[in-house]
Amino acid sequence: MDPPKASANGTPSTGHCVAGLTSLQKGMKDSLEGARFRWINEQLYKSDSVEAVKLMQDSPENFHEYHKGFRHQVYSWPSNPVTHYVEELSALPKGTIIADLGCGDAALVRELAGKQTVISFDLVSDGMYVVEADICSKIPLPGSEPQGSEKSDGVGQVVDVVVCALSLMSTNWPNCVREAWRILKPGGTLKIAEVASRFEDVEQFTSLVNSHGFKLKSKDDRNSHFTLLEFKKVPRATKSAKEWTGLMSRGHVLKPCEYKRR
Template sequence: MRVRLSGGHFRMLNEKLYTCSGKDAFNLFKDDPQLFDVYHAGYQEQMSRWPEQPVNIIIKWLKSRNSSLVVADFGCGNAHLARNVKNKVYSMDLVSNDPSVIACDMSHTPLDSGSVDVAVFCLSLMGTNFPSYLQEASRVLKPCGWLLIAEVRSRFDPNNGGADPEKFTIAVKNLGFSLVSKDFTNKMFVLFYFKKKEAASKVKNIEWPELKPCIYKRR
C-alpha cells in the first residue's frame, strides 16, 4: 500500500512539475520540502528501469576534458554528477538536502554572469517556462562555453506529439549557440551538445516549441 501511495504521489508531483512554472515549483517544495523527497524517490525508481543513464554519459564526456572546467548542473537531483567528476560543480535544484546543493529557481540562479564553462540540463527541462532556464544558462556561461541537454526521447518525437528537434535546435541557436552535435541513438533519451558563440547577438522574440510533458501512466 505504501509503495502504491508513493507511486501515486510521484505521478502527481511529476505532472505538476511539467505543467507549472519553475517559480511555482520552487514555492511548492519550499512550502513542503518532504514532497521533494517523495518526487526523487519515485524518479530514482523510474530511472532504475533504464538500461543506460544519461548523467553517466555526461560524466564520461566531462572526464574526457580538462577537469578545470567549471560546471553548472541545473536540476541536479542527488548531485550524482558532482560526486563523480573532479570539476568544480555548482549543483542546483529546487530543494537542498545537501550543503553542496544550491536551492533556487532555475531561471534565477545566484551564479555570476560568465562564470561557468559547462551548463548541464539532464532530464531537467521541466516547467512551462523552460526557455527561461536556457536563457539563464546562457547568462552564466562564458563565451565558447558548453550547453549539454539530455531529455526524454518522447519529448522530441513530433510523430507522437513531441517537439520538432529541428525547431528546438533553431530556438537554442537564436539564443546565441551553435549546435556541435546531437545523439538520437538511445531509445530512452536524446542528447544535444551546444556551444555558446564567442560574440553573438541574440534574436528577440524567439519561437520556442512546446516540450511534451513526460507523464507516467497509472498502473
C-alpha cells in the same frame, strides 16, 4: 488540488518502515507512492517555475517523494544521462567548471569530485552540495548579456560547461537556456539531455535553443529513452522584451513527460 497522500494517517512515507507490512499493505503503499510521484511530476511539467518553487517550499517532502519515484523510473532504463555525462566530463581538462542545472541527487558533483569543479543547483538544497535556486529565474552565478546591437558574449562568466540533464521541466524552461547563455564563458558548452518522448520535432527544439545564442554541435538519439544534444555558446546581440516574450512562448516544443503506472 492536494497530492495523493502516501499514507492514510499523513505520516510521510520514507520507504524505511516496510518491515512488518503484509504484501497487500506493501502493494497499497507502493501504489500510493506511485500516484504521488506522478502527481508531483505532472505539476512540475505543467506549471511554471514560480509554481514549482512554491510546491517545494510548501512541502519539501514533495522533493524527496519526487526523487524517490524518479530514481525508481530511471533505474529501469538501460542507461541514464548522468552516467554518460560523468564519463564525458571526466575526460575534460582537470579544473573545468561545470554548472549542473536541476541536479537532483547531485550525482555529477559526487562522481566528479577531485577532477572537476561542479556547482549544483536545484529547487531544494541538501545542505551540502546543492545551491537552492530556480534555474528558470536568476541563477546565482556571475555573467551578463550584451547591451547593444553589436554581437558580444557578455562579460564576467566563469562557467565552462552547463549541464541540463532532464531538468527543463517548468513551462518557462526557455528562460533556463537564456540563463545558461548568460553564465557561460565565450565558446562554452551547453549539454542538454531530454526524455526522447518529449520531442514532437527535435529540430524545433534545437532551433529555439539556437535562437538564444547557441549553435548545435551534436545530436545523439541512439538511446531509446533520452536524446543528448550539445550546443556551443556563440556571440549574439541584445534582444528586446518583445523578442524574449516570443522565445519564452515557445516552451511547448517540449511536451510534458508522463510516466506510466508502476
